[in-house]
Amino acid sequence: MLRQDMIGEATRLTRAGRLVEATALLQRMLRGGGAPGPNSRNAQPTLEEPTIIDGQANVIEENNGPDVTPAQAHMLGELLDRATQRGGFALRGVTARKPPSPADVVPDGTRFIEGSYSNPAGSRAYKLFIPSRHKDQPLPLIVMLHGCTQSPDDFAAGTRMNFIAEQKSCFVVYPAQRSEANRAKCWNWFRAADQQRGRGEPSIIAGITRQVMRDFPVDKDRVYV
Secondary structure, three states: OOOHHHHHHHHHHHHOOOHHHHHHHHHHHHOOOOOOOOOOOOOOOOOOOOOOOOOOOOOOOOOOOOOOOHHHHHHHHHHHHHHHHOHHHHHHHHHHOOOOOHHHHOOOOOEEEEEEEEEOOEEEEEEEEEOOOOOOOOEEEEEOOOOOOOOHHHHHHHHOHHHHHHHHOOEEEEEOOOOOOOOOOOOOOOOHHHOOOOOHHHHHHHHHHHHHHHHOOEEEEEEEO
């Protein structure tokens, strides 16, 4: 039984550098076990973050996190790949969701247009939100990466980001994962081929971002993912 809450917790542990715990959690899920309870020795509270439209971004030159062996990273990638590629999980999530209504996605007087981008790593479609007060002045750009089984429209409806962007006058671009790249439409961040600058899906996402910056008046100092 594949559970999105456990995959989400494994994602959080991975981002925190706790690959051994993430691997153990995915192994337990694939064996049919449940997530650890709130009183588990390793349980930590999940903190909700506020909505942020603008902020200061800093480049981190060092990685002071725990050392992870190649074997651990490979095992985690294998487990996540198995979890997201199982047909039952992918098809249930994709076919059961009703398409959101336009009123839940696009505020009145705004545009939500389609585009596509290709490079040697592949091609992806995307949706771009254009606020009504868009003229020729440079505006911030937010790049939104949807979750497993989602589409740009699903993500826009669930987050209400287009409505916030209309209030704040921002562009928002939503790259769309292809089911051919991942049957559950997850972004393949856990694969080594998709973890490097200028390669794989990172190069496609960056290329979509640059294409929007070229075609629309984007403030190059205010681009966020």
